[in-house]
Amino acid sequence: MKFIDHTEIDVRSGDGGHGLVSFRAAKYQPKAGLDGGDGGFGGHVYLVGNAQLNSLSSLYYRRMYAAENGGKGGTNNCTGADGEDLLIPVPVGTIAYDRESGRMVAEVLEDGQKVLLAEGGLRGLGNCRFVTSSHQAAEESTDGTEGKEIKLQLELKLIADVGFAGFPNAGKSTLLSVISSATPKIADYPFTTLTPQLGVVEVPGADTWHNASFVAADIPGLIEGASEGKGLGHEFLRHLERTKVIAFILDTFPFDEMPPFNAFRVLESELFNFSEKMHKKKRVIILSKADLAPEGFNWDTVEKPFRDIGLETVRVSSVVGTGIPNLKRRVFELIQEEKHKIDIDAVTVTAPKEEDSYTWLVRAHEDAKFGI
Numbered sequence: 001m002k003f004i005d006h007t008e009i010d011v012r013s014g015d016g017g018h019g020l021v022s023f024r025a026a027k028y029q030p031k032a033g034l035d036g037g038d039g040g041f042g043g044h045v046y047l048v049g050n051a052q053l054n055s056l057s058s059l060y061y062r063r064m065y066a067a068e069n070g071g072k073g074g075t076n077n078c079t080g081a082d083g084e085d086l087l088i089p090v091p092v093g094t095i096a097y098d099r100e101s102g103r104m105v106a107e108v109l110e111d112g113q114k115v116l117l118a119e120g121g122l123r124g125l126g127n128c129r130f131v132t133s134s135h136q137a138a139e140e141s142t143d144g145t146e147g148k149e150i151k152l153q154l155e156l157k158l159i160a161d162v163g164f165a166g167f168p169n170a171g172k173s174t175l176l177s178v179i180s181s182a183t184p185k186i187a188d189y190p191f192t193t194l195t196p197q198l199g200v201v202e203v204p205g206a207d208t209w210h211n212a213s214f215v216a217a218d219i220p221g222l223i224e225g226a227s228e229g230k231g232l233g234h235e236f237l238r239h240l241e242r243t244k245v246i247a248f249i250l251d252t253f254p255f256d257e258m259p260p261f262n263a264f265r266v267l268e269s270e271l272f273n274f275s276e277k278m279h280k281k282k283r284v285i286i287l288s289k290a291d292l293a294p295e296g297f298n299w300d301t302v303e304k305p306f307r308d309i310g311l312e313t314v315r316v317s318s319v320v321g322t323g324i325p326n327l328k329r330r331v332f333e334l335i336q337e338e339k340h341k342i343d344i345d346a347v348t349v350t351a352p353k354e355e356d357s358y359t360w361l362v363r364a365h366e367d368a369k370f371g372i
C-alpha cells in the first residue's frame, strides 16, 4: 500500500435527536397524559491509535467521516437512540490540525489511545420533561443541537527512538536489516529507499530495568540542497523530528571519496535548515562499511575531526557484523540518557475519558432542563 504521511479529512459529529411533543390519547380525553420522549445524543468522532498501521493511506481516498445522528424522541416516553460514535483508526504518531485555524487539535501517541475530535450534539427534550404541577399539558419540546464539523489536516510523524540520516547508498537500510527484523530493500544505487521504514532492535544483555529494545527509523537518503527540494527533498525529515537520537550513517569509503566529516557537515546543515528542533538532538556518528578498510588503514584521520567537536563515532560493517553489538548497546544507552531529560516541546492533547465526557453531556443536558 502507498505510504502516505499527510492527508486532509473532514469530520462531523452526529446531531442530537429532537425531543417529541406527544400526548397519550384516551377515549374522550385527547390529552390524557404527556408521552413525548427525549431525542438521542449525537455520536462523537474520535481518532484511535492503531499500532498495526504505519501510514495514513487508508484515509487518503475518502474525505468525509461522519458519526451517526441521534434518533428522535418517540411516543410512550421513549428516548431516541444515541447516534453511534465514529472511531477513525490512525497510525501511532498522527497529529491532527484544524485546517482553518492551523491549531493542533489532537495527537495520537499510543496504541489504542482514543482522542476526541468532535463532540456529538446534545439531545432535545420531549414534552414529558416540561410538565410541572401547574403545567400539566406541556406542549414544549427542545431540538437536539447540531453536531460539529471540523476540517482537518492529518500528519504522521513516525515514532522512533533513533533516526538514520545519511546520503543515498551509505548503507542505512542494510544496517536496519542487520540490527532488526525489518526487511527494507537494499541495492547499490542511490534512492533505493523511497519511504521511511521502522525496525525494532533488541539489545541483548541491556539493563533489564528498561525495555531492552528500541525503534530505529530508516528514512530516504538526503543530498545537499534537500532543504530546497533536491533529490527526494527534506519531506521525510519530519520523521526524525520526534526521535531522541539521530544517527548519521556515513560511508567511510564512498565512491566520490568525500571525507565522512564533510558529508556529516552537509547533512547536519540540511537538518538544521529543516527545523530548529534538530539542534537539540543527541547525535552519534556511524562509520559504515568498515570491512572495506585497507590493511593498516589510519582510522584516526576519519575519527579525529568528530572527536574534536565532541561527537562519538562507532565503526560498523553490516556485511561482516563488526561493531554491530557495540552499536546496538551504545545507541540504546544514548536513548536511555535522552529519555530521562524532560521534553518541554512535547504537547499532548488528550480528550477527557469516556465517562468524563458522558458526565459532561449529562450535566449540559440538566442545565438545559433547568434553563427552561
Ligand SMILES: Nc1nc2c(ncn2[C@@H]2O[C@H](COP(=O)(O)OP(=O)(O)OP(=O)(O)O)[C@@H](O)[C@H]2O)c(=O)[nH]1
Pocket (backbone or CB within 6 Å): 166, 167, 168, 169, 170, 171, 172, 173, 174, 175, 185, 186, 187, 188, 189, 190, 191, 192, 193, 194, 220, 221, 222, 288, 289, 290, 291, 292, 316, 317, 318, 319, 320
Ligand atoms: N562492503 C559493504 N557494503 C555495504 C555495507 N552496507 C551496505 N553496503 C552496500 O552499500 C549499498 C547501499 O546499501 P543500502 O543499505 O541500500 O544503502 P542506503 O543508505 O539505504 O541507500 P538509499 O536507500 O539509496 O538511501 C548496497 O550495495 C549494500 O550492499 C557494508 O557494511 N559493507
Ligand SMILES: [Mg+2]
Pocket (backbone or CB within 6 Å): 172, 173, 174, 184, 185, 186, 192, 193
Ligand atoms: Mg535505503
